[in-house]
Amino acid sequence: MRSGKRRVAMAEEAPLKSEPTVWRDNLSNGFDIVIVPRAHTGTVAIDLYARLGCSMETGENTGLTNLLARMLLRGTSKRTSEDIAREIAATGGSIGSSAHYLSSSVMAYAPAESFELVLDIAADVAFNPLLDAADLEKERRVVLHDLAAREDFPDYVFHRKIGARLFPDHPFGRPSDGTTESVSRLTIEDLRKMHERHFVPNNMLLVIAGNVSLESARDLIGRKMGGLRSKEAPAAVHPPMPALDGTLHDTLSKRVAQARLYLAVRQAGIDLRGEYVLSVLNAILSHGMNSRLFTQVREDRGYVYDVHVDDTVYPDILVWGVGAGTDKKHLDEVERLVRCELDKLTRELVSEHELDVAQKYMEASVRRSAQLNDGTAGYVGATIIRGRPLLEIEERVGLVRSVTRDDLRQLAGEMFGSGDFHVFTMK
Amino acid sequence: MTDDRYSKLSRYVLDNGLPVIIDERAVSDTVYCGIYVRVGSRYETKRNNGISHFLEHLLFREKGATPTVKQIEATGGFVNGMTGFEHTNYHFDTLASEFEKAWDGLYSLVCEPSYGEHEVELERKIILQEVAGAKSNPLAIAYYAAMKEFLPNSSLGMPVPGTRKSLKRIKIDEIRKFYETYYAPNNMFVVIVGGVDTESAFEAVRRSFTSRNAGPVPPREFTRPPAPKKRHELRLKTLVDQGYLALGVLTDGEKSKHKYEMKLIDVVLGSGRNSRIYKELKVNRGITDFIMSLADMAPVEARSLSDIGLWGIAVGTPTKDLDEAEQIILDEVNRIKTEPVPAEELGTAAKKLLGRFAIDCETNSGRAGFYAATELAGEFLSTEDYRKKVEAVTRQTVAEAAQEHFEDKNIMLLDVKPARGFQKILAVLRFLIFKRI
Numbered sequence: 001m002r003s004g005k006r007r008v009a010m011a012e013e014a015p016l017k018s019e020p021t022v023w024r025d026n027l028s029n030g031f032d033i034v035i036v037p038r039a040h041t042g043t044v045a046i047d048l049y050a051r052l053g054c055s056m057e058t059g060e061n062t063g064l065t066n067l068l069a070r071m072l073l074r075g076t077s078k079r080t081s082e083d084i085a086r087e088i089a090a091t092g093g094s095i096g097s098s099a100h101y102l103s104s105s106v107m108a109y110a111p112a113e114s115f116e117l118v119l120d121i122a123a124d125v126a127f128n129p130l131l132d133a134a135d136l137e138k139e140r141r142v143v144l145h146d147l148a149a150r151e152d153f154p155d156y157v158f159h160r161k162i163g164a165r166l167f168p169d170h171p172f173g174r175p176s177d178g179t180t181e182s183v184s185r186l187t188i189e190d191l192r193k194m195h196e197r198h199f200v201p202n203n204m205l206l207v208i209a210g211n212v213s214l215e216s217a218r219d220l221i222g223r224k225m226g227g228l229r230s231k232e233a234p235a236a237v238h239p240p241m242p243a244l245d246g247t248l249h250d251t252l253s254k255r256v257a258q259a260r261l262y263l264a265v266r267q268a269g270i271d272l273r274g275e276y277v278l279s280v281l282n283a284i285l286s287h288g289m290n291s292r293l294f295t296q297v298r299e300d301r302g303y304v305y306d307v308h309v310d311d312t313v314y315p316d317i318l319v320w321g322v323g324a325g326t327d328k329k330h331l332d333e334v335e336r337l338v339r340c341e342l343d344k345l346t347r348e349l350v351s352e353h354e355l356d357v358a359q360k361y362m363e364a365s366v367r368r369s370a371q372l373n374d375g376t377a378g379y380v381g382a383t384i385i386r387g388r389p390l391l392e393i394e395e396r397v398g399l400v401r402s403v404t405r406d407d408l409r410q411l412a413g414e415m416f417g418s419g420d421f422h423v424f425t426m427k
Numbered sequence: 428m429t430d431d432r433y434s435k436l437s438r439y440v441l442d443n444g445l446p447v448i449i450d451e452r453a454v455s456d457t458v459y460c461g462i463y464v465r466v467g468s469r470y471e472t473k474r475n476n477g478i479s480h481f482l483e484h485l486l487f488r489e490k491g492a493t494p495t496v497k498q499i500e501a502t503g504g505f506v507n508g509m510t511g512f513e514h515t516n517y518h519f520d521t522l523a524s525e526f527e528k529a530w531d532g533l534y535s536l537v538c539e540p541s542y543g544e545h546e547v548e549l550e551r552k553i554i555l556q557e558v559a560g561a562k563s564n565p566l567a568i569a570y571y572a573a574m575k576e577f578l579p580n581s582s583l584g585m586p587v588p589g590t591r592k593s594l595k596r597i598k599i600d601e602i603r604k605f606y607e608t609y610y611a612p613n614n615m616f617v618v619i620v621g622g623v624d625t626e627s628a629f630e631a632v633r634r635s636f637t638s639r640n641a642g643p644v645p646p647r648e649f650t651r652p653p654a655p656k657k658r659h660e661l662r663l664k665t666l667v668d669q670g671y672l673a674l675g676v677l678t679d680g681e682k683s684k685h686k687y688e689m690k691l692i693d694v695v696l697g698s699g700r701n702s703r704i705y706k707e708l709k710v711n712r713g714i715t716d717f718i719m720s721l722a723d724m725a726p727v728e729a730r731s732l733s734d735i736g737l738w739g740i741a742v743g744t745p746t747k748d749l750d751e752a753e754q755i756i757l758d759e760v761n762r763i764k765t766e767p768v769p770a771e772e773l774g775t776a777a778k779k780l781l782g783r784f785a786i787d788c789e790t791n792s793g794r795a796g797f798y799a800a801t802e803l804a805g806e807f808l809s810t811e812d813y814r815k816k817v818e819a820v821t822r823q824t825v826a827e828a829a830q831e832h833f834e835d836k837n838i839m840l841l842d843v844k845p846a847r848g849f850q851k852i853l854a855v856l857r858f859l860i861f862k863r864i
Contacts, residue, residue: 040433040454042785073700074710081710082701089701090775092782111782138713145715149743151668255666258559288500289487299488302552305560325560353501360503364522368457371790 022380022390023214027222029230030202034380034390035217036209038373043093044115044210045373046108047381048126051205052198053102054176056237059169061186063178065099067136067143068191072097072106074135076128081135084121093118097125099176101314102236103385104198109374112211116220119208123224126199133188143183147175154254158262158426161252162321166266166422170242172317201225203233205384209377238316241268248422259328259427263338264321265415266422272388275313276362276399277407278320282309283358284350284408285341286322290357292341293322301337303330315387320415328427335423343419345412349405362400366393434794436809437625443641444613447632448798448807450620452791458526458621459791461518462537463799466609467511468587469649469732476582477554477589478597478605480510484554485602486517486536488546495539498532506533510587513732514803520792523622527631534635540606547599558588569663569671573841576661578652583735611642618798620791649734652677658838664846666854670749671843674756675739676832680732681804685828687816689738692829694776695768696759697740701775703759704740714752717743733804738832739839746844753842760838764829767822777817784813 024034054065073095075081088095093110095118106126110118150156160175167173177183206225208217244266270278286293286309297307307324322342326334350358369375370393383390391399435451467479487496487508499506504521506529517537521529542550561567574584589597619628678689697704697718709716718740744752768776787793788810801808808816846854 041789043789082706085699085701085706086775089699089779092778092780092785094699094782109786111785138710141713142709142716145669145743145745145748146717148745149669149715149717152743257562258556288505289496290500298553299549302549303556305553305557326556327559357501357503360522360525361500361505362503364457364503364505364520367522368520368790371455371457372786373789374786 022392023218024390025218027201027226029226029228031225031228032205032384033218033221033225034205034207034384035212035214036207036376036380037212037214037217038210038376041211041373042112043373044110044112044118044208044212045377046110046115046119046122047207047374047377048106048122049103049205049207049381049385050105050126050199051102051203051233051236051385052104052194053100054174055101055171055239056234057171057174059174060182061190062171062174062182063143063176064182064186064190064194065104066177067139067183067186068194069097069099069104069106070139070143071131071136071191072125072129074132074139075130076124077130078128079121079124084125087121088118091118095121095125100385101172101176103381105381107374107377115208115210115212115217119220119224126204127228129195131188131192131195136186136188136191140183140186143177144180147177147180147183154256154426155260157254158252158260158424161250162262162264162424165248165250165424166244166264166319168242168244170239172319173242197231198233200231200233201228202230205381207377207380207384209380210373241266241317244422247420248424250424252424252426254426256426258325259331259425261324261326261331261334261338262321262424263335264319264422264424266320267318267415269316270313270318273399273402274411275388276396277403277411278311278313278318279362280355280358280400280403281345281408281411282311283361284345284354285309287358287361292344293338296337296341297324297334303327303334303337307334307338313386331425331427339419339421342412342416342421346409346417349409352405355403355405355408359400359403363397366396366400431810434810435625437629438807439629441612441633441636443636443639444611445632445636445639446616446802446807447629448616448618448802449623449625449628450791450794450798451623451625451628452621452794455622455791456523457520457791458523458529458619458623459518459520459795460526460530460533460617460619460621461516461795461799462533462615462617463803464515464517464537464610464615465513465644465647465803466515466605466614467513468585469512469582470609470647471582471585473585474593475597475601475605476585476593477587478602479515480588481550481554481594481597482602482606483508483510483515483517484550485542485546486540488542488550489540495532495536498535499529502529502532504529506536512583512587514799516799518792518795526619526621526623526628530628530631531635534632537610538635538639544599547602551594551597554588554594555591558586558591558594561586561588569673569841569843572663573661573673573675573839577659577839581650581652583652583732608642609644611644612636612639613641614644616799616802618795618802620795620798647733651735655836655839657836658840660840660842662842662844664844664850664854666851667843667845669743669845670746670752671741671743671841672749672753672756673739673741673841674753674760675737675839675841676837677839678736678738678832680734680736681806682734683736685824685831687820688825688828689736689832690780690817691773691776691820691825692763693738694779695772696763699779701779703762704742704756707755707759708742708744708752712751712755714748715742715744749842749844753840760833763825764833767826770822773820773822773825777820780817781814784810 091114095108311320433454502525506519578584
């Protein structure tokens with residue numbers, strides 16, 4: 001065999017793979033700062049969070065935090081919307097804003113050499129938005145169209161209905177973008193009031209991950225954010241889970257070429273270790289072509305193209321489910337097979353080999369997610385906002401590795417033991 | 428802009444014609460590896476439409492169990508495949524320390540098939556479900572309707588996974604013959620990116636492929652659709668609640684002398700918050716932010732093939748605003764054709780494009796995707812080569828590209844509106860009988 005080498009570029013000696021090391025501190029005004037220096041990358045991710053999320057909304061003002069997040073990019077006291085877009089684009093970076101269940105955020109990503117400018121823009125957007133009434137009307141129009149357009153996507157409609165049924169009259173069950181009625185009602189004063197109360201340094205978190213020097217980043221942040229005045233901010237709201245009268249069995253009629261099944265479990269949260277046990281359980285059920293659901297429902301019988309497990313985990317809310325798309329004549333059989341696999345997990349220990357494969361899968365996932373600066377910043381932000389302790393990569397891998405076969409059977413027993421699943425179909 | 432300090436890039440070609448590209452990234456403790464085969468739906472006819480994708484599914488099967496997939500997954504990796512218009516890809520992403528075990532599994536999966544009749548029938552059922560699932564997305568349906576209309580009798584107008592009719596027809600012998608024809612080392616290449624040692628990884632690939640000889644792969648003969656004589660419009664009324672509009676033009680794909688100019692025109696016109704169409708449609712008029720590159724609604728591979736490509740933009744708007752949106756897009760397309768893009772705007776677009784590229788290149792899979800695209804294009808590039816190509820674009824060459832591509836006769840326009848009254852009844856019947864929106 002000939003091996004013709006065309007090009008070889010020599011690489012520099014690499015830093016240790018076990019980074020990042022996380023630095024965390026509070027400024028005197030209460031601003032929570034986390035910096036993860038990652039010298040081997042060429043970019044930087046800047047995530048700025050306010051502890052203001054959809055959990056604070058009522059049925060009347062649902063969609064308020066989303067609308068506020070979108071309006072942040074409509075201009076500040078020193079930059080027009082166009083200036084923001086142009087200045088960010090000129091660095092080669094990007095900026096966005098969004099609202100979640102427990103937080104609102106401004107997220108920027110840029111080449112590391114533009115760190116100072118992009119941090120300035122992100123802070124400007126978060127702290128000095130114009131919140132102009134005429135802009136609100138334009139943004140409202142866009143949001144109302146978005147809401148209407150989603151009706152064309154059956155999976156979105158299906159999952160919105162599931163959320164509403166599992167969490168009646170609860171912010172978790174409401175669409176985060178709001179409804180046509182609630183968005184039409186919101187005023188510029190609502191937005192300004194919300195911004196003034198929540199976008200204060202002692203209610204915020206700044207996460208920086210990328211090729212920045214710790215010393216200079218700290219100095220810069222101190223100079224830019226140290227002068228912001230703290231103010232009393234409303235405490236985070238965690239509405240209790242609404243009661244349900246037994247298990248739900250709902251069918252949504254929709255013109256779809258393929259029927260959908262979603263089998264859900266809802267419970268009041270899970271602790272940190274439980275979260276890692278659940279991740280391994282999920283891997284055994286649906287990650288990879290040899291996972292149990294994939295093998296039983298797809299490979300052996302050909303009933304589905306897609307069968308998957310998903311979950312949403314907050315300290316006080318856990319929603320877990322199995323989703324599948326199939327021919328409507330197979331819906332009952334797919335449901336039976338899924339139930340059977342879940343039941344088996346409550347009765348029998350998984351094999352050592354199966355556990356090892358699932359743990360390796362999760363380890364590779366953790367390491368892969370750390371390749372990107374925004375993956376690293378995203379982990380840090382989501383962890384702190386959810387009130388979990390920050391862990392180094394090796395500690396996370398250690399937690400995955402600590403999961404035992406008994407842990408899995410116990411958790412499966414708690415979640416699936418009663419067999420009381422909420423079942424939703426669309427056909 | 429990409430950070431290549433810890434990257435060592437090599438390209439080898441084995442005697443049997445197999446190129447092997449390895450980017451050793453000492454900062455990474457995972458590894459992405461893909462085997463690419465130069466075959467996809469453009470090699471099919473209406474009769475066997477979907478056979479490349481069918482074969483891809485079947486290679487993950489073995490009679491009885493799936494030990495090759497098991498072998499890869501036992502390393503902690505995930506393994507998957509993807510079929511496009513001109514290539515099929517099999518890949519894994521796993522812990523770098525487990526590379527050799529996973530490689531052996533992937534090689535066996537692609538090069539030692541052992542499926543039988545039973546597996547073919549099971550996969551046929553699964554793919555029919557995949558096809559049905561895809562039909563729930565109105566944009567994908569509109570895309571294929573448009574391609575069928577704009578590119579009649581072309582394999583580019585056929586869906587990659589096939590149709591219900593063609594899938595039911597495909598036989599195991601045809602699939603085996605298809606495999607024998609195209610899965611030869613001189614019609615394949617391997618890309619490895621991650622925390623591996625170059626020499627050891629290359630040796631693993633060489634050892635596996637030693638016994639495979641080059642094959643007589645048929646020459647690629649794609650027929651380009653005839654040049655349009657006038658603007659082509661398709662206006663559909665169907666079961667949607669909102670209006671959708673897409674504007675596209677055909678390019679010369681990877682052969683185009685203006686390949687990089689079209690990438691920058693994409694950024695200037697419709698990609699990101701700083702783009703002209705986004706600013707006009709969202710920021711100034713407040714009509715919509717449902718704006719995306721056409722490649723987002725089309726299979727990504729449609730954007731740039733070996734001899735043809737599709738550039739375009741798609742928007743979703745309330746039906747009443749659709750005409751206004753159409754005018755805005757046409758005005759902007761006309762402007763870029765008649766007014767040179769200011770130097771500052773073009774410079775910003777280049778930085779934006781390279782910034783996004785730098786982020787993509789921070790992951791092993793992102794880098795591998797880039798190397799594979801350039802290898803498929805027959806122009807293997809390093810990240811630095813790519814940067815130079817983008818920076819070499821000038822206002823003059825952008826103007827030339829815009830004038831060449833945006834001639835009115837080249838424009839294809841698709842507009843989808845909700846059906847009302849009798850049209851709605853027809854659309855419902857079409858759905859009930861043909862499962863087509």
